[in-house]
Amino acid sequence: MALESVDLGQVSGVEAQAPVWDHYLQGDPARLNSDFGEFLKRTAIRLDVRTDEQVAHEALNHRDPMIREQSLFQYVDRGLPGAVDLLTEAVKTDSVREVRWNALWALEKIGGPRALKALQSFVNDDDADVGEWARLFASELTTGLPAFDSRSWKQDPDRTFDETILLNIDVDVYVRLDDTGRHWGKISLAPQGLARSYGQAHACPNSATRDHQLVISKNLAGLHDDGTPHVENFLFRGVTNHASAGRGSFFFESRGLRPIFLSGQADNDTLGHRNEMVSAKRSGEWTTDPLMEIKGKPAIRYVRGAVQTWGYINFETMRGSSLEEILFPGNSILGTLDTPTGPMANAYITGTFKGKLVDWDGDGKIDVNSLDIYSTHEAEVDTNQDNIADEPGVQFCTRTNWMNS
Ligand SMILES: [Ca+2]
């Protein structure tokens, strides 16, 4: 399961594979053919060099649920035959609910009548959230809009955020392999793989401000020796369009001071760091539930959208490593192009996210804001969750004291 030790001599003919534009009758190529990720997808070499048989086997049998999920998404990404059957088997048999609902998402990505039928077969699953995801994805495939069940819910009005929505994020990471600009490698990261290496992101809306301000809070387990989570928060500001009743389409931007560790690893200051204003954008659409009212407004029950960002990957340290060896806590950091360290950014990250409210404690009631979020309203790190910052204005884990050096 080793990643490829890239021999650039072997891939130097890659430009010969670049496709000819053959869809011009569909319209203006400036509109249809300007997605940077799509360009990279056509020519990037796959850095996961497992055989197709290995991928299929590990999708159902690997001991680590993150690798099972990675393998399911890898199987779909390769366009291998029988993907609907493999995903269906995973939803039926896997013991981890995240693997099950992300396998349902992969079915939606495949689309078509067979995937739809498979999704519909899980609508009444014993795990109500697996069932609701199946219902939601099936509804999106047929109408473009989500559908929800009618479970009861609970919400704690005294917590910092009115809602805490875990985001399942699926990205492709395109790594620039040399300075020629001709050679790129592709790593597909399923939601748990991204959460393991980069952290788990949560959208944290407050009813009063959500149309123009949103905190995205990320925490990463397994990085700190003392067991505390590594925390990075992002304060997004933007615009929400309410032209469709019950939905909000949005475009938000974020810019915050954070350290770029030259090691390529979060909180690893062995090679030093540069403090930069790192930017990010997010756009998509959320759907409210009129039966779930929080502080005078219907709650956001579901959000989906797309992300594009840049990162810095210390690729030299990864060659010949396995997926498990690469996807360790902290082994990926965001970068930003328009700063002095911009030229170091060597990984284009593009993907989609989906998050809905979930019953996390299994009492049959949806938990609207039960997840631990270490952030103030203004995205400052807040270890004890009392909405008072550990350090005013600081949005990134303070343990390296990066902001003072
Ligand atoms: Ca619950």
Ligand SMILES: [Ca+2]
């Ligand atoms: Ca505090």
